[in-house]
Amino acid sequence: MSRKFLRSYKEAYDYSYTSGAYATIEMIKVKPDIVRAVYIHSRYAGKKDIDALCRTMGIPMLHDDRAFERINQKENSYVLGVFSKYFCELMPNRPHIVMVNPSDMGNLGTVIRTMAGLNMLDLAVVTPAADILHPKTIRASMGALFHIRFQCFSSFDAYKDAFPDHVYFPFTPEGKIPLSRDNCPHAPLFSLLFGNEAAGLPVQCKTAGTGVKIPQSALVDSLNLSIAAGIGMFIFADKHGLI
Secondary structure (H helix, E strand, C coil), rough: CCCHHHCCCCCCCEEEEEEEEHHHHHHHCCCHHHHHEEECCCCCHHHHHHHHHHHCCCCEEEHHHHHHHCCCCCCCCEEEEEECCCCCCCCCCCCCHHHHHHHHHHHHHHHHHHHHCCHHHHHHEEECCCCCCCCHCCCCCCCHHCCCCCEEEEEEHHHHHHHCCEEEEEEEECCEECCCCCCCCCCEEEEEEEECCCCCCHHHHHHCCEEECCCCCCCCCCCCCCHHHHHHHHHHHCCCCCC
């Protein structure tokens, strides 16, 4: 493996990294064809298991402690997977989660992990947005990114044009429907829309469908994006028999 892969991550590169054993193993199991190499730190205790997995999949496994220093990995991360960037297309006959201009990689990764846990496997990201293939996003998702389909769109209109048959439910504090397990709208095909952490959803998204709000106390002005998305996805997944 060429040492050019030891540089710190940049969005312009055609490859990225998984940081940590769990995310790396998930990637190897789900998408072995994209893996270029796996780096193992000398302190990692599970070398034999991951070595056997890499051998089975025909993936190079390299030992280079300095690799972790070169790309500024966290000290407790002793496994690093290098993979080729890839892109997907959403399933037109499945429910979608639509993240409009999310800016925080941690939130984006957490939403992805929740999606996988609730069997909602199609994510539309309206750009500009946090980098979905950044190592921080992947780490926050705990490798769940490799279980979902994701597609980026330059605008919300571009997404709507691609999926005109979906029923849109924008999540906003002004929503007409107070969401609960007993008060969840049903639609054969639906898209749940969530906005930016600071600005929320733009007007064109709020008016794209029937607004939904999550009831809350007056002690806070809003819920964290990943928490709100998790609540909304759980209730919709439960209502539509996805879990």
